[in-house]
Amino acid sequence: NAGVTQTPKFQVLKTGQSMTLQCAQDMNHNSMYWYRQDPGMGLRLIYYSASEGTTDKGEVPNGYNVSRLNKREFSLRLESAAPSQTSVYFCASSSKTDTGELFFGEGSRLTVL
Amino acid sequence: QKEVEQNSGPLSVPEGAIASLNCTYSDRGSQSFFWYRQYSGKSPELIMFIYSNGDKEDGRFTAQLNKASQYVSLLIRDSQPSDSATYLCAVNMFSGGYNKLIFGAGTRLAVHP
Numbered sequence: 001n002a003g004v005t006q007t008p009k010f011q012v013l014k015t016g017q018s019m020t021l022q023c024a025q026d027m028n029h030n031s032m033y034w035y036r037q038d039p040g041m042g043l044r045l046i047y048y049s050a051s052e053g054t055t056d057k058g059e060v061p062n063g064y065n066v067s068r069l070n071k072r073e074f075s076l077r078l079e080s081a082a083p084s085q086t087s088v089y090f091c092a093s094s095s096k097t098d099t100g101e102l103f104f105g106e107g108s109r110l111t112v113l
Numbered sequence: 114q115k116e117v118e119q120n121s122g123p124l125s126v127p128e129g130a131i132a133s134l135n136c137t138y139s140d141r142g143s144q145s146f147f148w149y150r151q152y153s154g155k156s157p158e159l160i161m162f163i164y165s166n167g168d169k170e171d172g173r174f175t176a177q178l179n180k181a182s183q184y185v186s187l188l189i190r191d192s193q194p195s196d197s198a199t200y201l202c203a204v205n206m207f208s209g210g211y212n213k214l215i216f217g218a219g220t221r222l223a224v225h226p
Contacts, residue, residue: 031211040121042201042218043157050211059215090156100145100205100212104156 002026006091006105013081013112021076021108023091031094032074033058033102034066036087043090049074081112116140117204119217126224132189134220136202139183146178147203147214148187157201161187192224 004025013019025032030051035043035058045058049068063085065077074093078085088109092102118137126132138146145164149157163169163176163185175188185204189196199219206213 033214035216040218042117042119043203043216045213045215048213050213058213094212100147100162100207100214101159102157102203102212102214104158107156 004091004093004103004105006089006108008108009106010109011111013078013110015082015112017081018077018079019081019110020078021089021091021110022073023075023105024073025091025093025103026072027093027095027103028071029093029095029103030071032068033092033094034064034074034076035090035092036060036085037090037107038087046076046089078110081110083112086110086112115217116206116215117202117217119200119202119220121218122221122223124220124222126192126222128192128194128224128226130192130224132192132196132222132224134187134189134200134202134222136185136187136217137183138185138202138204140204140206141180141183143204144207145205146176146185147205148174148176148185149201149203149216151199151201151219153198160200189222192222194224194226197222197224 033048034046047066091105151157177186202217203214
C-alpha cells in the first residue's frame with residue numbers, strides 16, 4: 001500500500017546544478033501538489049496540478065518547474081539550484097470529490113551548497 | 114498579511130490539561146478547514162476537518178469554526194506526551210473545482226509529564 005512515493009529522499013547539490021524530484025501516487029487521485037517546508041514557515045505551495053494535463057503556480061513558484069507526466073506522476077525540477085532552495089519538499093495528492101484531505105509523501109530533504 | 118496565521122509557539126501544557134490551538138485566515142470565501150499534525154521529521158497527517166460554523170468533536174479533539182470572525186481552533190483534551198508535535202492549520206482555497214490547501218506556519222505543542 002504505497003500511497004505517495006517521492007524520490008530521492010536526500011540530495012545534496014552545488015549551486016547552479018539541476019535536479020528533478022519525482023513523485024508518484026497509486027490512489028487514482030486527480031490532484032497533485034508540491035510543497036516546501038522551511039523552519040518556522042510551515043508548508044508553502046510551490047505548484048499544483050488540479051488534473052492530468054494542467055499545472056498552476058502556488059505561493060512560491062520562482063525557480064521551479066513542474067511536469068504532470070500522467071495521472072500518477074508529478075515531477076518538480078530545479079533548473080539552477082540556489083542555497084535558498086535548501087528545504088524539505090513534500091509531494092501530496094488528493095481526490096477532487098473528497099473532503100480535501102491531502103495525502104503526503106515522506107518528503108525529500110534537499111541541501112544546496 | 115499571510116493567508117493563514119498561527120502562533121508558532123511553543124505551547125507548553127501539562128499532561129492531562131486542555132491544549133488550545135488557534136488559527137485565523139484572510140479569505141472570507143473559504144469553505145473548508147483542516148488540522149494536520151506533524152511529528153518531527155515526518156510528513157503531516159490529517160487530524161480533523163470542519164466545514165460548518167460551530168464545534169466538531171472526534172475523540173479527544175474538538176475543532177471550532179467561526180466564519181464571521183475568520184477563526185478556527187483545535188482543542189485537545191486530556192493532553193498526552195504523545196500529542197507533542199507541530200499542528201498545522203490549513204484552509205482550502207477551492208479553485209476551479211479542485212482542492213488547493215494553504216497552510217499556516219504551524220504551532221509547536223509540548224506536553225510535559
